[in-house]
Amino acid sequence: MNGKSQLGDFLQTRRSQLSPDEAGVPTYGERRRVPGLRREELALLAGVSASYYARLEQGHSLNASPEVLDAIARALRLDESERRHLHDLARSAKPNRRRRPAPERVTQATTQLLDALGHVPAIVIGRRSDVLAWNRLGHALFAGHLDPGAPDIPAQRPNMARLVFLDAHTRDLYADWPSKARAVVGNLRLVAGKYPQDAALHTLLGELSARSEDFASMWADHRVKACAVAEYEMRHPLVGSLTVTQQTWSQESGPSIVAATAAAGSPSRVALDLLAQAVTQTASARSDSRLSTG
Template sequence: MNGKSRLGEFLRTRRSQLSPDEAEVPTYGERRRVPGLRREELALLAGVSASYYARLEQGHSMNASPEVLDAIARALRLDESERLHLLDLARSAKPRGRGRRPAPERVTEATGQLLDTLADVPAIVVGRRSDVLAWNRLGHAVFAGHLDPGAPDLPSQRPNMARLVFLDAHTRELYAHWPSKARAVVGNLRMVAGQYPEDSALHALVGELSAKSEEFATMWADHRVKACSVADYEMRHPLVGTLTVTQQTLNLGPGPNIVVATTKAGSPSRTTLALLAQATAEVTAPATRVAPATPATAPSRPETHVSDS
């Protein structure tokens, strides 16, 4: 699917999800054959002509100004992440020269030092496609204790958190409210796909997950966009039982991010996490190595192999 198609599909899907009542558009009791707003209604709300908006949805007008796109975003009731995603899609839809391949992802020395410093906090380093590039001992124990601790060091075996969430039974059971976690993963991938429209490996990952998981395909078609910044999750850990963690993504600028899982001070979850740390303390933890620059794309793995949060 090219940039024009992605932009048009996003606009059509979000328009169909916005009811006249939500948009405060009077219907005068008429029966409507389609859900959501009509094109002309959305155009009126955005302050553009119906014909112009129709051309934009159909991919025939690729020169919408930021001001027009912001007006459409307001009419569609988009939040900030969704608005930025709309701008990304509009940029990718414009004709341009051959795009450059995204730079290979690697764990820098500084990031490795930070991961070591967070020894008492579950932490993993994830790439834009949710590949796990590194983790500390507790990060491995909390998120993927059933996998080889050294897996992130081998590009061919590197876990991928999106695959884990949708294709790995252990990870599905780990989240008490799995649909919430699954929607966050899909929403984040949607956002990244808009930022990196030329990333063929990312599109291959989406294709693989769509083919192997009907739930992923359904959520992907919903076009929801969500930045995985902060979220609370109840986790059912096979070693220590239930605990509630706050998963936060620490944005390190261009390049991989660190995802950490914290618990409230004095809470039962803090005690449970301490028990997990004790239970895994004698297990040899993988050293946090700074790997040389390697392609962030690992070959397609069986359903039990994965990568991100």
């Protein structure tokens, strides 16, 4: 996977997903062999020549201006996340503009923030969706079946994309699993556009495509999604059904923090409080056990 192929694949896929009726292109009742817009139709909507657009989609023209990319984005009816993704793909296709991923680490300030969010489930996620850290409640809500110390060991760090697609516990955790899965894939698409040379990311994507037909199908759809705020119904094995709002705070050059909240006074908030009590009791029991054997 490289910048050229990603850009061409994205344009071709999104063009095929946009019908003439949606784009306002008259067809005069003609029978079309393929769904979506033709290249020349999209080029006309974007105000560029058909030959220029064809070269861009084929990866032979890598100097599209921001204005041209915005015109193509408007023609394709892209939303803001998709428009930014298109610009990222165009930049990454240029050999001299490739970004090298910086090493991922959890800063002291982020650790302090996790501690301050003690009564809110929170986890720190790297760009490839690796769990870099979590507080006790975040571990209990999102992955209580895993070793709580796993994020501290790089080779054993859980990966949320793997968990969502390959882990039965996590799949059962989300009542609307397809919605969560599409959000994970959409976010990975954004990351792949920014870091086309990330070998570890390519390995992850290859593994998920080979092991999950659902992932392979969703990845081929080329949908992108910035996971900022989303509501999910969860079926937790300890506290039952609850609905949480997952909010993601992304840092420009660092990992993201994902926190889960529920409305005050709601049954879901009661469920989170019960989970917090269970976590506290478990931690207290472990502490007492260490003291008795010390």
